[in-house]
Amino acid sequence: MDVMFDVNHVSFAHQNPGSLPHRALRDVCFEIHHGEYVSIVGANGSGKSTLARHLSGLLIPQQGLILVNGLNSKDKVNLNTIHQQVGMVFQHPQEQMIASTIEEDVAFGPENLGLSTPEIQERVKxxxxxxxxxxxxxxxxxxLSAGQMQRVALAGILAMKPKCVIFDETTAMLDPAGRxxxxxxxxxxxxxxxxxxTISHFMEEACLADRILGLAKGKLLFDGTPKELxxxxxxxxxxxxxxxxxxSFxxxxxxxxxxxxxxxxLEEFDNQIIPLNNPIFFRNLDSKYFSRNNANPIVESQNLTFTYMQDTPLAHMALEDITFSIPEGSIHGLIGATGSGKSTLIQHFNGLYFPQKGTLQVGPxxxxxxxxxxxxxxxxGIVFQNPNYQLFEQYVGDEIAYGLRLLGIKGPELRQRVMDAMNIVGMDFESFKDRMTFALSGGEKRKVALASTLALNPTLLLLDEPTAGLDPVARNEILNQMKTLNKNGKTLIVSSHQMEDLALLTDHVTLLSEGQVVASQPSEQLLSNHKLLEDNKMTAPIAAQMVKILRQKNWMVPENIIISQQLIAAFEQLDEVKDVRV
Structure with missing residues (x-):
């Protein structure tokens, strides 16, 4: 195959006024051929997005060079051709939207190619x-919701018919069906x-590629197949x-x-499970494997209704007759397809919106x-889907301290509370306090936004897609800290498309669809209901999907299993392990 990208000893550093440059890429070398499917993986801040921007010609190497279809990206006369051949969907899709309607935005690229009106209309549709x-x-x-913005950004690239498409965490904000x-x-x-x-923190997506490039601190440490990694x-x-x-499971x-x-x-897992001639029945799991909370409500809504741009031609009903409650001291999950109303509902809970009809009680x-x-x-306290919406200070330390300063906190107490909040989200105080917020990776910005809210010590914590864009290790750290916060008395409401996160965290989940409550049930009941989830453009957690396959092969595992610990516990409870090995 012909070479699409030839990356030769590329190095690049982001400038940080007043401090040392941040070295994002260090002597990176590789080739990508036409028609290849390559996934770039690594921790937050490892250089993945910086590398992607180099491949698309948005950044130019400070050292080394990149040839795109033989065109040197350092030569400015080549950039227009490179931009036409390489389309990129960003982590934050609003950065590439310019028109007043979706249709006009998708048409912008083809219009700039000088295509005929019928051709533009056909491509857009x-x-x-x-x-x-x-x-x-x-x-x-x-x-639009963040997930819907991702879809429109992707449509804008597809309408250009490029030779290469780079997906920079494109699926991070999408619901399972959207992914x-x-x-x-x-x-x-x-x-x-x-x-x-693709750039992804979903290892299930990365392993679908022909080849994986692994970055760590700007260096290319791995180039090989998913299985080798x-x-x-x-x-x-x-x-x-x-x-x-x-x-792993x-x-x-x-x-x-x-x-x-x-x-x-899952397809490989299904193919490797040999059907049993005689079914093996498992005992139900003990109640210790499932969380319950019967405390008084901290949030209670009755017939809550909200319409964007009410009484205008552009009116869009986001919430309709929302009635449900959330117990104090719980971790409550909100799920639903992109645009189902989750973010709008969460923003009611801290008064960014208020009900146009119905009632809403939040604490007192x-x-x-x-x-x-x-x-x-x-x-x-709320942490938004997109951390850029709540970051406005120049330096990380000042951003996290901002709310505390407004409350009159200063001196050693201010410093300590900023340090504590940064420790909770896994950011070293000395390493990050003087970093420029705009130069952070998407995952690092999310950590700063979360730390800024945690520093204020709210009673109720509202988290809108809290782990989107985080690398697996950072994700696990945040999940563990959320559990700790809950054990220390905080109530958490988590809106997420990550079914695995909600299965691990929550005791109760509410499913929204088109602005209405479809179901509000204990987590193991709702997240193992495959038909209900699929009917509403969701999918069950991977452990639950594996259980479904096992049961089809006569391994009659309890149907309400939603996490790996429960799945392994079910097998361990078999009376005679030796009798079930096949």
């Missing part, structure tokens, strides 16, 4: 249909011979990664099911126009 946004084409991009649509789009691009490069535990740890969950199950041979995908506050919103927001 096909691209929006591919990402399931055609019916929304007249809406304004700024009124599957992106993966299907990748398959279609590959069938057309288009080169695909994930069977090397030491290298996985060095890169701050985790093994794909299916691979199957390794634990191989004690009882020796036919398992390092499956990377009745949320309406008369609410003391300053007091409410001290009581209920």
């Amino acid at each position: 096909k691209a929006l249909l591919d990402v399931d946004m055609w019916d929304q084409r007249t809406r304004a991009p700024q009124h 599957m649509e992106v993966l299907e789009s990748i398959k279609q691009l590959r069938n057309q011979g288009i080169t695909v490069i 994930f069977t090397n535990s030491k290298l996985v740890q060095t890169l701050n990664l985790d093994k794909p969950r299916i691979f 199957a390794q634990q199950l191989s004690k009882w099911i020796p036919s398992l041979n390092d499956p990377m995908t 506050f009745q949320v309406n126009r008369e609410t003391d919103f300053l007091a409410l927001r001290r009581y209920a």
Whole structure:
């Protein structure tokens, strides 16, 4: 195959005024051929997005060079051609949206290619249909959820018909069905011979690539196949990664099911499970494996209704007759397809919006126009989907200290509370306090946003996609800290598309669809209900999907299992382990 990208000894450092430059890439060398599917992995801040911007010609190497289809990106006359050939979907899609409607935004690129009106219309319609946004084409991009913005950004790239598409954490904000649509789009691009490069913290997605590039602190430490990487535990740890969950869970199950041979995908897991002639029945798990909270409500809504741009031609009902409650001291999950109303609902809980109809009680506050919103927001702290919405100070330390300073906290107490908040999210105080916020990676910005809220010590913590964009190790750290915060008395409301996170964290989950409550049930009940989830464009956690496959093969594991610990416990409870090995 011909070479699409030839990367030769590339180094690059982001400038930090007043401090040393941050070295993002260090002597990186590799080639990518036409039609390849390559995934770039590594910890937050390892240089992945910086590398992607070099491949698309948005950044120019300070040392070394990059040839794109033989064109040197350092030569300015080549950049327009490179930009046409290499499309990139950013971590934060609003950065590449410029028009007043979705349809106009997707048409912008083809219009600049000088195409005919019928050709532009055909490309726009096909691209929006591919990402399931055609019916929304007249809406304004700024009124979309983060996941919907990702879809529109991808449509804008697809309409350009590039030779290579780079997906920079494109699926981080998407619901499970949306992620599957992106993966299907990748398959279609590959069938057309288009080169695909993904940056992802989902190892289940990374292992679908032909090849993986592993970065650590700007250096290329690995270049090989997914199996070569994930069977090397030491290298996985060095890169701050985790093994794909299916691979990891199957390794634990191989004690009882020796036919398992390092499956990377559910399809491989299914193929490796040998059906049993006689079913094996498992005992139900003890109650200790499931969380319960019967405390009084800290949040209670009755018939809450909210419409964006009410009484205008652009009115869009986001919430309709929302009635449910959340117990104090719980970790409550909110799930639903992109645009189902999760973010809008969470923003009601700290008064960014208030009900147009119905009632909402949050702790001691009745949320309406008369609410003391300053007091409410001290009581209920929020971390947004997109951390850029709440970062505005130049330096990390000042950003985290901002709210504390407004409360009159200063001196040693201020420094200590900033340090404590940074420690909770895994950011070393001395290493990050003087870093420029704009120069941080997407995952690092998310940590700063979370630390800024934690520093204020709210009673109720509202987390909108708290682990999106985090590397696996950082994700696990944040999940553990969330559990600790809950044990220390805080109530957490977590809106997320990451079913694995909610399975690990929550005791109760509410499912939204088109602004309405579809179900509100204990986590193990709702997250193991495959039909209910699939009907609402969701998927069960991987452990629950593995249980479904096992049961189809006559391993009659309890149906309400949603995490690996429960799955392994079910096997360990078998009376005679030797009798079930196959």
